[in-house]
Amino acid sequence: MRRSGSVRLIGLASAAALMSATIACGANTGSGSGQGLPDKIDLVSVQDLSGTSGPGGQSTKNGMDTAIKEINETKFLGNTQLALSYEDSATDPAKGASKMSQTAAGGTPLVFGSFTSATALAEAPIAQKAKLPTIFTQAGASGLLDAGDYIYRATPLQTSYFNKTLEYLQSKGVKKASLIYDTDVPTIVDLAHQFQDSSAKYGFTVAASEATTSKQVDVSSQISKLLAPQPDAIFVDVLLAHNVQVIKQLRQAGYRGLIVAQQGAGGGVLKPLGADADGVVLANDFNPLSADPGSQHFTQRYQAQFNELPGNFSAEGYDAVWLAARAIKQAGSADRAKILQGLQTVAQQGFDGALGKITFQNRQEVTPGVLVEIRGGAETPVKAP
Amino acid sequence: MQQVLNALVLWSIYVLFALGLSLAWGTLNVLNLAHGATFMFGAFSVVLLSEHADIPFGVLVPLAMVFGGLISVLLDLLVFRPIRARVGNSREAELLMLIGSVGAASIMVTIAQQATDDSPFGIPEGSALRSAVYRFGGFSISTIQIVIIVLGVALAALLGWWIRSSRYGRALRAVAFDGETAQLMGVNPGRLSTATMFAAGALAGLASVLLISHVGALTPTSGDNLLLKAFAMIILGGIGSIAGVLAGAAVVAVGETLVLTFTSGTWVDAASFAIIIAVILIRPQGIFVAQKADRV
Numbered sequence: 001m002r003r004s005g006s007v008r009l010i011g012l013a014s015a016a017a018l019m020s021a022t023i024a025c026g027a028n029t030g031s032g033s034g035q036g037l038p039d040k041i042d043l044v045s046v047q048d049l050s051g052t053s054g055p056g057g058q059s060t061k062n063g064m065d066t067a068i069k070e071i072n073e074t075k076f077l078g079n080t081q082l083a084l085s086y087e088d089s090a091t092d093p094a095k096g097a098s099k100m101s102q103t104a105a106g107g108t109p110l111v112f113g114s115f116t117s118a119t120a121l122a123e124a125p126i127a128q129k130a131k132l133p134t135i136f137t138q139a140g141a142s143g144l145l146d147a148g149d150y151i152y153r154a155t156p157l158q159t160s161y162f163n164k165t166l167e168y169l170q171s172k173g174v175k176k177a178s179l180i181y182d183t184d185v186p187t188i189v190d191l192a193h194q195f196q197d198s199s200a201k202y203g204f205t206v207a208a209s210e211a212t213t214s215k216q217v218d219v220s221s222q223i224s225k226l227l228a229p230q231p232d233a234i235f236v237d238v239l240l241a242h243n244v245q246v247i248k249q250l251r252q253a254g255y256r257g258l259i260v261a262q263q264g265a266g267g268g269v270l271k272p273l274g275a276d277a278d279g280v281v282l283a284n285d286f287n288p289l290s291a292d293p294g295s296q297h298f299t300q301r302y303q304a305q306f307n308e309l310p311g312n313f314s315a316e317g318y319d320a321v322w323l324a325a326r327a328i329k330q331a332g333s334a335d336r337a338k339i340l341q342g343l344q345t346v347a348q349q350g351f352d353g354a355l356g357k358i359t360f361q362n363r364q365e366v367t368p369g370v371l372v373e374i375r376g377g378a379e380t381p382v383k384a385p
Numbered sequence: 386m387q388q389v390l391n392a393l394v395l396w397s398i399y400v401l402f403a404l405g406l407s408l409a410w411g412t413l414n415v416l417n418l419a420h421g422a423t424f425m426f427g428a429f430s431v432v433l434l435s436e437h438a439d440i441p442f443g444v445l446v447p448l449a450m451v452f453g454g455l456i457s458v459l460l461d462l463l464v465f466r467p468i469r470a471r472v473g474n475s476r477e478a479e480l481l482m483l484i485g486s487v488g489a490a491s492i493m494v495t496i497a498q499q500a501t502d503d504s505p506f507g508i509p510e511g512s513a514l515r516s517a518v519y520r521f522g523g524f525s526i527s528t529i530q531i532v533i534i535v536l537g538v539a540l541a542a543l544l545g546w547w548i549r550s551s552r553y554g555r556a557l558r559a560v561a562f563d564g565e566t567a568q569l570m571g572v573n574p575g576r577l578s579t580a581t582m583f584a585a586g587a588l589a590g591l592a593s594v595l596l597i598s599h600v601g602a603l604t605p606t607s608g609d610n611l612l613l614k615a616f617a618m619i620i621l622g623g624i625g626s627i628a629g630v631l632a633g634a635a636v637v638a639v640g641e642t643l644v645l646t647f648t649s650g651t652w653v654d655a656a657s658f659a660i661i662i663a664v665i666l667i668r669p670q671g672i673f674v675a676q677k678a679d680r681v
Contacts, residue, residue, distance in 0.1 A: 055502040183651045211650040215610040217600050218398060220391040221645035241505035241604045248507075248601025252527045254518040272507025272602040 036332045037080040045112035046099045051091025053116045056313050063317030066302050071325045089114045093122035104130035109334045110324050117141035124151050133340045137316040140187050152363045154320035156285050161369025164283040165260050170202040174233045178208040178226040181237035192237050214239040223253050233258035240264050251276045267311050280374045285355050286315040287370045290381050298354035319353035386524045388646050394530050396638035397537025401592035403615035403630050405585035411625025412561040416483045421608025422490035427453035427590030428597045429497050432506045439511035453590020454583035461582040497605035505602035514598050529599050545627040617661045623671025632672050
């Protein structure tokens with residue numbers, strides 16, 4: 001009887017040990033910071049490192065690696081080392097879902113999700129079901145955060161800092177503006193509506209509003225209609241390469257007035273335009289030349305590591321990792337539930353990051369944004385009006 | 386008046402792109418789905434070159450045509466001819482060539498995507514056409530628009546004459562109708578195939594370098610959307626008919642411009658394809674094919 005009781009006791013102890021090992025999986029237990037943190041915490045980033053969004057995913061990775069290096073060098077988590085490994089979701093929702101399932105089962109205490117909306121939308125419900133705190137960057141799909149309370153987005157919505165562009169138009173005395181926008185990208189359509197709805201508040205009218213799609217190469221017909229009312233400014237609200245095509249045809253039609261664009265026109269996209277891009281103004285969430293101390297600090301560290309200026313995807317990745325590190329520190333544990341509480345606390349408090357003063361509204365990051373002007377191929381911050 | 390000019394420019398771009406596709410399809414029975422990628426690669430090649438040296442625009446244009454032509458000939462030699470030689474059944478060969486062209490297109494697109502990080506590419510300022518804008522009252526036209534219209538009209542006329550009246554053109558039509566009999570009559574189908582594929586690719590290269598100058602940049606997938614519309618134009622006009630391509634392109638270009646002039650741009654693709662569906666339902670053989678001859 002006694003023997004069988006001992007066996008049962010050993011069995012219970014083993015089960016308890018197995019459970020705690022499972023919970024702490026991804027964390028090598030040890031003395032850590034002395035606040036319940038292990039020696040090492042292994043985080044995972046399921047990221048689009050190849051495929052159509054591969055370049056964006058790679059830029060994000062560089063920013064994340066910069067943050068990991070800094071966190072460990074400065075001993076932000078005491079003696080606890082943060083490690084980050086990558087799983088390539090390859091801009092493929094099916095692959096992203098599979099990688100997220102594997103990661104969730106593996107027991108990492110926090111994961112960073114994929115860059116593209118479609119992939120992120122496939123991953124978020126899996127992470128939520130596994131009660132795995134997850135931070136996405138980019139992935140602007142409107143339903144992403146609806147997956148549940150474990151899901152955070154560390155990229156501000158463009159609509160949250162678009163007011164900078166509108167203020168700029170007002171400061172330039174614009175009274176009559178024209179708008180051209182792609183109808184096949186929800187974020188761009190949202191911006192077009194914001195532009196139209198806010199025009200009166202900023203003292204101008206939208207004299208012509210023309211729709212196109214990102215696949216329509218020749219937009220001469222729309223441009224004739226945009227220029228007919230002789231606008232003071234034109235808002236080119238289109239996707240990536242389409243910016244080049246629309247602005248080129250505006251210049252071909254002889255338009256030399258003010259052009260404002262959406263964030264997608266930044267990051268060197270307008271390079272093929274050469275001098276035709278000079279004077280285009282847009283609001284972005286990050287600029288490496290910004291005077292913001294957080295942006296400058298990140299830019300210096302990034303340059304030291306990669307010998308090039310960072311873009312906004314890298315800055316967003318950097319802030320996402322810092323958000324995670326702050327949440328872990330706040331939690332004082334590598335437990336998923338406690339890290340979620342840590343995320344909630346940090347989101348409430350906000351912090352200073354590469355994107356400036358970072359706050360959150362319903363797990364959605366909000367940042368001040370920065371207005372830039374393109375000249376000679378470079379993006380230079382414009383002084384706030 | 387401005388919208389008439391816009392429609393004319395659009396028509397010329399469509400014609401230059403679709404003529405090459407129609408030529409290979411109508412005469413060699415090659416439904417070349419790599420035509421869009423060949424178009425893109427023609428421009429991509431000259432952009433790569435001009436990034437290393439300031440090449441005058443006047444030299445870039447024939448270079449793009451040569452690149453487009455060579456790519457097309459390579460496709461013929463490496464993909465289409467081996468399929469034709471190995472597969473006796475002509476219907477089966479056409480299907481296999483179509484699949485082969487899809488593979489070839491994805492290789493070209495992937496190369497360009499890797500080289501450009503899937504970003505837009507344009508002709509550097511040192512080599513770009515210095516395009517001026519000419520104004521007449523409320524109407525304006527740029528140098529590149531004039532070049533596109535002139536070349537669109539001139540090449541359509543030249544190709545039409547070549548197919549209808551030249552010795553090569555007559556031989557080509559003979560091969561298209563009955564290759565074996567044409568061969569017995571002394572026609573060399575291999576040489577004709579090479580010349581035709583080169584001409585088709587050269588037209589794609591020309592269209593791409595003109596379009597990239599007009600709109601500033603292309604992307605690795607820029608040819609895909611044009612390809613879909615070109616198929617529609619060819620079917621609309623009648624497969625194998627040069628006049629049919631011109632008419633098909635006119636229907637699409639004018640239709641799109643009318644939609645853009647009077648409604649929102651959202652409807653442009655839907656409206657143009659609705660016109661095409663209507664024509665296909667009323668006249669399935671296309672506008673310019675009077676009767677269909679079946680080879681037996």
